[in-house]
Amino acid sequence: MPTPTSAELSAAILPLVGGPANVTSVAHCMTRLRLGLADPGKVDGDALRALPGVLGVVEDDTYQIVLGPGAVARATADFEALLRKETQKARNATPLKTALRRVANxxxxxxxxxxxxxxxxxxxxxxxxxxxxxxxxxxxxxxxxxxxxxxxxxxxxxxxxxxxxxxxxxxxxxxxxxxxxxxxxxxxxxxxxxxxxxxxxxxxxxxxxxxxxxxxxxxxxxxxxxxxxxxxxxxxxxxxxxxxxxxxxGAVSSAIGTAANWLLETTGAFAGLVLGGLFLPLVMLGLHQALIPIHATLIDQQGHTVLLPLLAMAGAGQVGASVAVYVRLRHDSGLRTTIRSALPAGLLGVGEPLIYGVSLPLGRPFLTACAGGAAGGAFVGLFAMLGEQVGATAIGPSGWALFPLLAGDGGLGVAAAIYGGGLVTGYVVGFGATYLFGLRGVTGAAREPSV
Structure with missing residues (x-):
């Protein structure tokens, strides 16, 4: 039997180790393909040993398939490419989302x-x-x-x-x-x-x-x-x-820093309104991952990212909108339970539970949540125009969790006051817009008095 190519060998190995869903990590040493597996019991060890090109199998903390020097590097690259391809198919991801996800990774x-x-x-x-x-x-x-x-x-x-x-x-x-x-x-x-x-x-x-x-x-x-x-x-x-x-x-990094500073200094309120208002749709589409390298560049270059506090206002609008839904749809016990469960995470900047569990399924509350985020972003952006920029020294946290990571021209106290004011603005506008306009025609809202 002819020796298989590394691509053919990878294609033969993958189903025998339980398929893409069973592989949690891939690495190699000089001679062995080392796989982290979710369930080692799904491996067909006998069939693996019988594959042409496989010199042996070692079961340790990782599942090790001995392929030999040189061959293991080629097979690992092909195996990882095949694994990514199969995972992408399973997720039905678009090429853009896949590229952004990989950069985010x-x-x-x-x-x-x-x-x-x-x-x-x-x-x-x-x-x-x-x-x-x-x-x-x-x-x-x-x-x-x-x-x-x-x-x-x-x-x-x-x-x-x-x-x-x-x-x-x-x-x-x-x-x-x-x-x-x-x-x-x-x-x-x-x-x-x-x-x-x-x-x-x-x-x-x-x-x-x-x-x-x-x-x-x-x-x-x-x-x-x-x-x-x-x-x-x-x-x-x-x-x-x-x-x-x-x-x-270096030219691109400098341009990013210059553009961010110019944007806030000259059009701060408008920039904050746009960024705060559009961030929830970006999160929903997975496109927010494109901003991660920009945040990292600003932190590396200036010590903080001035964009994150503006974008964090989207979470405030989401919280305000969800509270309004909770108040208006008081007879919908299932939805209220979802809001109670997801609201603490939302206050700490984890907005996905409220997006996918509350506002997006209802439709209009998602738009009114965006309005709250836009208002909060405009509030923070306005102060940037006045010379008080607020930045974050790290990415990841949002909402209340961002307070310890704030930095600004006027010191931590001023930065915290401006950021807190933006959150309150987002809460209030998100609540008011949703209460007044966001629940018309929404299933369940008919039980409440129309406004």
Missing amino acids: VFVPLIPALIGCGVLAGLNGLLLNLGLLPGLTSALAAIATAFMSLIAVFVGHNTAKEFGGTPVLGGAVAAIVVYPGVAKVTAFGVTLAPGQGGVLGALAAALLGTYVEKWCRRWVPPTLDVLLTPTLTVLISGLTTLYVLMYAA
Whole structure:
């Protein structure tokens, strides 16, 4: 029997390990394809051992399929590509949503560290302003900023992992962006600066590295794969990063920061109205994930993202609208139970339960919730026009959970007051618009007096 190609071998392995839904993680070492499985009992071990190209099977904390050096790297790439394809089919995802989801998958695992470091940075700033514990503030500053100084490495690692490359090679290529020695590199008469390009440069560098690695896996002989593939990947991607990507990504990153500041300084109220009003539809469509790299770029560049507090107002409008539904449809016990269950999460910025369980099924309350978000965004944006910008030092939290992560030109107290005012505005307008206009013609609302 002829030896199967890596694509054929991957296609044969996947159903024998329980299918796409049973695979929770994919990795490889020098010789083995290592799979995390939800239910190892679904594996047909005998059939796996009988496959041409499979040298053996080891059952450990991960399920290990021995394929041999060189062959395992090719098979892993094909297996991951097949797994993504089958998962996409199962989700019936559009190409745009899939692309955005994959970019989000690069940054979402970084959110816990961003939150932790952001809270510590805020605490450190408070201690500095109060003149307390000067010895501790230096330690807190080091702890809070260390991750951000190396975030490019983590972005590179996650990018390669998500797009089918070797994570450590992605991290190695992305590390070039923040390496202090790049200050000695001059190209076209311009000297590079460490960190130039930020997270976007790291993302682009690691993505390029992944494609170079895949190209090498196809063309480098298996006997030389271990030596040549990582060398060529780092060399080609590294030179391209230094002489092309850092310049291009640096220009894009600077443009994002400049555009965000200009937008709020000149059209703050209108920008806040639009962003706060449209964010719920973006969440519903899954398109909000496109904003994650922009938030990360602003945090890396300026220390905070000025867009997140505006977008967070959408959650406030959603909460106000849901409370109005709760008050008006007091005879709908099932819906009221859903609101009671989902409201605490909504107050903390987790809006999906209220979107999909309350406002979206009812129709009009979804639109009036957007109106509340627009009003709250306009409130926060107005103060940005007046010179009091409010930003968030991390992404992920929203609603009340965002208070410890706020930053602003006037200090934490002013930022918290403006953000709190925006939340209250969103609550009130979302409630009022829904109570007065959002329940006309809604099933169940006929039991209530019409307005």
